[in-house]
Amino acid sequence: MTKEDKMLLISGAAQLYDLGLKVEMAREALKNLVESGEPYDCPKMIKAFDRFAEADNKWKRLELEHLHLKERLELGCNTGGGNNRRCRAEDDKI
Numbered sequence: 001m002t003k004e005d006k007m008l009l010i011s012g013a014a015q016l017y018d019l020g021l022k023v024e025m026a027r028e029a030l031k032n033l034v035e036s037g038e039p040y041d042c043p044k045m046i047k048a049f050d051r052f053a054e055a056d057n058k059w060k061r062l063e064l065e066h067l068h069l070k071e072r073l074e075l076g077c078n079t080g081g082g083n084n085r086r087c088r089a090e091d092d093k094i
Helices: 003-035 043-075 085-093
Strands: none
Touching: 003 043
């Protein structure tokens, strides 16, 4: 794994960390609304849930992309696509 590959993984991990904080903030806001007795179908609750769901889905997608990238780099596939069968099989997963 090259230095550039490692930097790419670190950058992705930093993005995951940042997005994870946003997910937890959205989860906490939703939890506070539930604990304060807000009705589940009120606009505040719906907006808070939508914010949480959007952040959570982004996190899950980014995590999956990061794991696929890590796996490709560990197999020795370059980020531009490899010529061997294992690298092409990894490309098909994404």
